[in-house]
Amino acid sequence: MSAATDTPVGSSVVPSTWDRVRSWSPGQRYLPVIATVVVFLSLFSAGGIRYEGFADPQVFLSLFLDNAFLIVLAVGMTFVILTGGIDLSVGSVVALSTVIAARTLEAGWAAPAAIAAVLLVGTVIGLLHGVLIQYLGIQPFIATLAGMFLARGLCFLLAERSIPIDDETFSTIAFATITLPGGYYTTWTAVVALATVVVAAYVLARRRFGRTVYAVGGSEASALLMGLRVARTKVAVYAVSGFCAALGGLLFSLYMLSGNSLHAVGMELDAIAAVVIGGTLLTGGRGLVVGSLVGVLVLGTIQTFISFDGTLSSWWTKITIGVLLLAFVMVQRLATRRQP
Amino acid sequence: MTDTLTPPDLPEATEPERRASRLETARRSPLVWPVLALVLLLAVNTVATPTFLLVDLSGDRLSGPLVNIARNAAPLVLIGLGMTLVIATRGIDLSVGAVAAIAGAVACVHIAGSPDPGAASTAVVAMSLALACCVALGLWNGFLVSVLGIQPIIATLVLMTAGRGLAMLVTDGQITTVTNGVLSGLAVGHVAKVPVAVLVALAVLGLTAFVVRRTALGMLVEAVGINPEASRLAGVRSRTIIWTVYVFVALCAGLAGLMIAGNTNAADANNAGLWIELDAILAVVIGGTSLAGGRFSLAGTVVGALFITTLAVTITNLGIPSQTNYVFKAIAVIAVCLIQSPQVRHALRRRRTPARTVAGGAA
Numbered sequence: 074m075s076a077a078t079d080t081p082v083g084s085s086v087v088p089s090t091w092d093r094v095r096s097w098s099p100g101q102r103y104l105p106v107i108a109t110v111v112v113f114l115s116l117f118s119a120g121g122i123r124y125e126g127f128a129d130p131q132v133f134l135s136l137f138l139d140n141a142f143l144i145v146l147a148v149g150m151t152f153v154i155l156t157g158g159i160d161l162s163v164g165s166v167v168a169l170s171t172v173i174a175a176r177t178l179e180a181g182w183a184a185p186a187a188i189a190a191v192l193l194v195g196t197v198i199g200l201l202h203g204v205l206i207q208y209l210g211i212q213p214f215i216a217t218l219a220g221m222f223l224a225r226g227l228c229f230l231l232a233e234r235s236i237p238i239d240d241e242t243f244s245t246i247a248f249a250t251i252t253l254p255g256g257y258y259t260t261w262t263a264v265v266a267l268a269t270v271v272v273a274a275y276v277l278a279r280r281r282f283g284r285t286v287y288a289v290g291g292s293e294a295s296a297l298l299m300g301l302r303v304a305r306t307k308v309a310v311y312a313v314s315g316f317c318a319a320l321g322g323l324l325f326s327l328y329m330l331s332g333n334s335l336h337a338v339g340m341e342l343d344a345i346a347a348v349v350i351g352g353t354l355l356t357g358g359r360g361l362v363v364g365s366l367v368g369v370l371v372l373g374t375i376q377t378f379i380s381f382d383g384t385l386s387s388w389w390t391k392i393t394i395g396v397l398l399l400a401f402v403m404v405q406r407l408a409t410r411r412q413p
Numbered sequence: 414m415t416d417t418l419t420p421p422d423l424p425e426a427t428e429p430e431r432r433a434s435r436l437e438t439a440r441r442s443p444l445v446w447p448v449l450a451l452v453l454l455l456a457v458n459t460v461a462t463p464t465f466l467l468v469d470l471s472g473d474r475l476s477g478p479l480v481n482i483a484r485n486a487a488p489l490v491l492i493g494l495g496m497t498l499v500i501a502t503r504g505i506d507l508s509v510g511a512v513a514a515i516a517g518a519v520a521c522v523h524i525a526g527s528p529d530p531g532a533a534s535t536a537v538v539a540m541s542l543a544l545a546c547c548v549a550l551g552l553w554n555g556f557l558v559s560v561l562g563i564q565p566i567i568a569t570l571v572l573m574t575a576g577r578g579l580a581m582l583v584t585d586g587q588i589t590t591v592t593n594g595v596l597s598g599l600a601v602g603h604v605a606k607v608p609v610a611v612l613v614a615l616a617v618l619g620l621t622a623f624v625v626r627r628t629a630l631g632m633l634v635e636a637v638g639i640n641p642e643a644s645r646l647a648g649v650r651s652r653t654i655i656w657t658v659y660v661f662v663a664l665c666a667g668l669a670g671l672m673i674a675g676n677t678n679a680a681d682a683n684n685a686g687l688w689i690e691l692d693a694i695l696a697v698v699i700g701g702t703s704l705a706g707g708r709f710s711l712a713g714t715v716v717g718a719l720f721i722t723t724l725a726v727t728i729t730n731l732g733i734p735s736q737t738n739y740v741f742k743a744i745a746v747i748a749v750c751l752i753q754s755p756q757v758r759h760a761l762r763r764r765r766t767p768a769r770t771v772a773g774g775a776a
Contacts, residue, residue: 159566205747210756212704214505214566218691219746226739233736334736346574355567388581388682395575402563402571 105352106364108404112350112397113367116374124381130257136373137263142167142321142328142337143372144266146344147351147365148273149317152310154348155277155290157357158213160311162202163318164340165224166195168333170322172228174243175236175332184242192319198224199315203308217311221341228334235333238326247327262324269320274362286310290357346394347372350401371397443701446752447716450699450745454723458730465730474603478726480611486722487610488513488669492689493696493714494621495662500697502655503638503706504558504565506662509693511576512550513670513686516543518583520671521680524591536595544667550576551663555656573690580682590679600675610672617665622711631709634658638706692721695742699749720745 088096099107121128137144146163153160170191177187198220205216238244250258277283285306288296297303326332351368353360375393379385458465458478468477492509499506523539524530550572557568602609625631636644637651645651666686673685698704699720700713724745728738751757 208756209751210754211747211750214694214704215698215746215750218695219743219750221691221743222739222746223743226737226741226743229734229736230740233734342570342574345570349567349570355564386581386586388578388586391578392575392582395571395578398567398574399557399571402567403561406561406563 102359102361105359105401105405106361106367108401109351109364109367109371113371113374116371116378120374120378120381127377127381130255132377134253134257134259134263136370136377137266138260139328139376140369140373141260141262141266142325143340143343143347144366144369145269145317145321145324146340147347147369148269148362149314149321150341150344150348151273151351151353151360151362151365152277152286152313152317153213154345154353154355155286155357155360156307156310157290157293157355158206158307158310159217159345159355160199160202160314160318161214161217161341162198162220162224163314163321163344164337164342165221165228166198166315166318167322167325167337167340168228168335169198169224169231170195170319171326171329171336172232172236172332172334174323174326175238176231178238178240178243179236184240187240188323191323192316195319195322196312196316199312199318200308202315203311206311207304207307225334232332232334235331235335238330238332243327244330247330262327265320265324269317270362270366277362282306282309287358290359292358343372343394346398350397352401352405354405443710443753444713444716446749447699447701447713447720450749451716451720451723454720454727458723458727461731470606473606475606475608478730480608482719482722482726483611484608485726486718487608487614488672488686489689489692489696489718489722490614490715491617491665491669491672492662492693493700493718494617494711495658495665496690496693497697497700497702497709497711497714498621498625498634498658499565499662500694500702500704501634501638501706501709502651502658503641504655504658505694505704506554506569506659507566507690508550508554508569508572508576509662509666509669510686510688510690511573511580512547512663512666513673513689514577514580514680514682515550515583516547516667516670517674517680517685518580518589518682519543519546520596521589521591521674522583524593524596525589530591531593533595536593539593539596540599540671543671544664547663547667547670548660551660552656554663555659558659559652559655577682580680580685584680584682586682588679588681592678596671596675597678598675600672613668613672617668618711618715625711630654635707635709638709693718695746696721699746701753 117133118128126132146167150160150163173191173194174187177190178184182190202213202216202220205211205219206213246261250260251264252258275283277286285296285301285303288299288301289303289306293303322337325337329336347368348360348365349355349368350371351360351364351366353364372394375390375397379387379390455466462478465478468475468479492513496506496509520536520539520543523542524535527535527539529535554569554572557563557571558565561568598609599613600610604612625634633644633649633654636647636649637654641651669689670686674680677685694704696717697709697714699717700710700715702709702713721742724741725735725738728741729735
């Protein structure tokens with residue numbers, strides 16, 4: 074009892090707000106994201122200095138418009154990579170989603186029914202991956218590779234050519250703009266993408282499921298011994314990724330207003346690259362959804378850079394992304410080696 | 414013990430036993446399922462086209478569907494062989510498609526820019542140059558994996574992303590077309606009636622099999638894959654071995670890239686060898702080599718590569734639209750992997766055993 078009454082005296086010196094601000098340093102887990110933000114800001118300001126009109130806030134907003142689908146894909150991929158897995162199927166699921174949306178709308182379905190069908194198919198494909206990986210012992214790489222082929226093949230079965238989407242609801246959403254103060258605008262697809270990021274960040278940071286995802290990625294054996302629901306979580310992350318891929322596919326069909334089997338070839342690599350550039354460790358256990366968002370913005374800025382320049386050839390996009398990937402992986406490698 | 418006691422002059426007693434044990438060995442061999450799958454595909458084709466298995470020996474070259482399959486599978490077999498060794502060390506190489514594109518691009522650009530584009534010497538120089546580039550790229554991948562200790566999947570993803578950009582940089586974004594007898598001969602030529610591509614693939618297979626099975630190298634590769642730390646403590650130079658396999662796979666990819674370029678007489682930086690890394694990984698997995706490293710089977714990979722190529726041929730042979738190939742590929746991969754999955758085998762065995770005991774108890 075006496076100890077309890079003594080301690081408040083010692084700790085009664087409450088640091089002032091200024092002291093707290095002055096002595097605050099970002100936690101270890103925020104460092105990779107901060108590095109990504111620094112890269113993004115320097116790329117963006119380099120563009121602003123070099124090209125007229127690049128530093129316009131609308132260019133920044135356009136990054137969200139043009140990459141809304143990729144943001145959503147990267148969010149789903151973050152869940153999977155945090156558990157130490159990988160999902161190669163997301164690009165094909167995006168294509169399948171655009172085809173299903175176009176096909177069902179063509180058949181006269183109402184827009185909400187088409188959207189529900191797309192999201193359902195994506196989630197079921199993700200669930201199947203999870204079951205194959207968790208209960209049947211197939212490696213994530215192979216299981217999702219098979220899923221990639223399956224989804225792409227189903228696309229061709231459903232539609233051999235490009236199908237335009239001329240549904241009223243879809244085109245209304247696609248063309249609607251939200252006016253922001255200052256004459257700038259954004260679209261609903263960008264809002265959906267940002268909402269996905271917020272929800273995912275909340276789930277990962279605050280919900281039991283999210284914390285289990287980190288635990289499984291940190292050490293699956295420990296998570297199992299702690300009595301966490303490892304199997305259920307591992308299946309669920311693939312379902313989340315499948316759902317996000319389907320949602321990304323919906324955003325992509327709004328962006329393209331067509332369903333095509335050849336959409337989004339290789340987009341899974343962009344999503345993985347964005348997640349890695351965003352500071353998430355591929356071995357799992359460490360990373361933030363916000364990082365993946367900034368990773369997508371970095372990729373988008375590189376593309377904007379090249380389209381602003383006009384003289385740079387398109388292949389520099391690929392080379393720059395490769396170099397950035399390399400830089401981030403090396404920095405991560407050094408950072409993790411220093412720890413015991 | 415019983416074997417030594419059995420007199421050797423009683424073959425009647427031992428023959429069925431020996432046959433049974435041989436059957437048992439065959440049944441347990443990891444090769445049995447991929448081979449069965451391949452035989453099944455060939456059977457389906459023979460039913461659809463009775464002349465499918467016939468090889469025409471009469472002309473100046475072998476011809477027939479089987480020869481075409483072997484020729485078309487050659488690049489995949491080559492890359493699969495390299496990929497098998499990489500996967501055996503618990504690695505993976507996603508960059509082989511990009512490396513193949515770079516090899517084709519370097520060779521074609523050199524031939525197109527030389528004063529005598531049709532000469533054999535030009536082709537030899539161009540091919541050597543391309544393969545030298547591939548060795549450099551393999552050294553780079555191996556450096557990232559073995560020296561810096563970066564995860565193989567992400568280390569090679571760097572080159573997979575940047576590689577096609579580099580290939581486009583080499584060709585300046587154009588599809589460089591060339592006419593050179595030696596380069597196209599690598600893909601479509603014949604020596605003693607046999608396609609050169611098949612001969613090259615067989616030569617690399619023979620050489621690889623000899624080196625990994627007749628020297629200690631294969632065992633060392635497996636040791637590194639099973640437990641890198643233990644093998645290092647046991648005095649295995651795991652770093653050198655890992656580095657070597659990445660150079661080897663890049664070299665294989667380079668040869669495959671030259672074949673692809675020779676086949677079309679052009680370097681297409683965007684589409685040459687597109688997704689061949691995934692097919693190669695599938696071939697390795699179908700062949701029974703685990704992605705977790707360790708034991709590997711070169712023969713299995715060859716069967717896997719032939720299976721993937723035959724599947725594509727089967728689809729067109731049956732008159733099914735070729736795009737649906739993806740669906741069948743997915744189903745085949747899942748089926749073969751499920752059959753090989755320890756969990757599934759275990760579950761099946763457990764289900765079979767209690768059923769038998771229950772039946773015995775009831776009787």
